[in-house]
Amino acid sequence: MGSNPVTWLGSPVFPKAAKAALADTQLRRNLRKATHTIRDKRTRVVSELPDWEELRRAGEAIKDDVLSNLDTYLERIEAAVTARGGVVHWARDAREANEIVLRLAREAGTDEVVKVKSMATAEIGLNEALEAGGIRAIETDLAELIVQLGHDRPSHILVPAIHRNRSEIKEIFQREMAEKPVSDEPRELAEAARRHLRRKFLSAKVAVSGANFGVADTGSIVVVESEGNGRMCLTLPEVLITVMGIEKLVPTWQDLEVFLQLLPRSSTAERMNPYTSVWTGVTPGDGPQQFHLVLLDNGRTDALADRVGRQALRCIRCSACLNVCPVYERTGGQAYGSVYPGPIGAILSPQLVNDMHDKQAASLPYASSLCGACYEVCPVRINIPEVLVHLRAEAVEAKGRTPESVGMAALGWLFADARRYENAQKVGSLARHLAPSGRISSLPWPGSKWTSTRDVPTPPAESFRTWWRRNRG
């Protein structure tokens, strides 16, 4: 791998990792149960809203506005946060962000920080960097705690321990906790996590969080969560450090009315998640009296420069695309070798790494059957298949080789059990992407200003249609 910790050092290319994951039948059972549960729930709560498609279009447009004026909005949030008593830091890359957080934690005179689940800090390998600097980072989200105590890696954006079932979690807790859970009932395991973390919360001096949204106009930061561990971290410590990717902005407070509807229903498949916290700088007498906002680039500006790929920066990390992906369901998240697995990982991780000579990153755009299910559920309408195709072409170009040798043009082995390939009917949606001329000239879904500017060549790879014809018989 390159210098960007978004992909894990020493991870095998996707096809290799996927083959190993496929052999693990327990893993496949856990994943299948979990992804099907949540996708069915999502369908139900989404169908409750008569204006869902309008919300998606607004969400897409708001995020495109943010991206096309990103410099303006970043300067605006910086001014707003500063005016309300916060301190804004800028970080070019993972190393710089980690140094900032380490320095701030040291200045606060602590050797321990509590953490709210955050993709940005996972992406930059913050915990390891703090550890190396003599500061312990304690994950407080239940799933992150399971991963941390299991000395494991995350496999899902929303539920990083989705690959573990209750009895595996009980074993991890029994091994690692002073007060051991007595059964594998989810209620008892949640109670064990409460006991384990309670004192930490009540005495922590420094907390580190990510951010779901930052409002450019007002400087308000939003964290969406379920367990109350987020509220604990955001409320009780004296110092709060928030690491936020530069693309996480919305222009105005009003814009949140769109995302506070899109995110919970796409993510946990609820009408609303249990807790959403919003704070602006420092409020005297309420919450942390020192607030630091770290604005993180780490490859995002490289993605922004790619006219087709930049739409990946609209992502609000809801994880809906993972839960509907037939490839993810079979391989699990760890096979992607990155904190961002599934369809979004397949387009975001290689762009953040920005080095198609990195074999592992270059194999990720092949981790898809291009069935299109991810695009259909994405609350900000990211055309993931389009970006996959575009990145495959880049990977091929970089290698000067055939896509087969890059990775996995043919996913046939992944779906060897064709009867269980329940998304077969989705194949039609790919056919609609591909014009007979072999160019993707006009995409079937309107609205993407980014992509209508030029023709996108279809990859010189075996198309999914030919793969399908060859493999289904």
Next chain:
Amino acid sequence: MADARSVVLGRIRRALADRPAAAAIPRSYDVTRPLGDLVELAAERIADYRAEVHQVASADVPAKIASLLAARGARRMVGPVDLPSSWQVDGAEWLIDSPSLTIDQLDAADGVLTGCAVAIAETGTIVLDGGEAQGRRALTLVPDYHLCVARADQIVGIVPEALARLEPTRPLTFISGPSATSDIELDRVEGVHGPRTLHVIIAT
């Protein structure tokens, strides 16, 4: 060496050299919606998250508070500094947050009683903004039981209506049911770090 701020801003300006013009934002989604009786809907949706909801006439709120606390055996109750005196019912000791209660005092209490700023019927959400009868955020976080009083006129239909009523620079907490997790096999269980029991009184 240039500072990180100007480097990142410079990278952004170069990345946007194609001058992508964002289209106007289509705000054709609903900003209000006819939902019938908002009190009924709020009660139903809040209860969906396994919070207990009680609808009572305004004049009966103190009696309802007293009976709920008695039923739980909640004796040491936390309240914000401007908690209405009629809500500080007999039968409980009232720990008022003035001077500020310590975290250990909050942790040792049986529960907290507050009002709210807004409630959203469609999603079953109550929103606290640190305003009238709510206090600072730690009060409704550390005690294991939260009893919240929402007036009927604080209930709106959908999310955009709620945001229009809120002041974004106040510390806000949106609460939809008690603390919960779905991290184990995606089964939802109530009760992790936030208050494990939420009761809402809707005063009509």
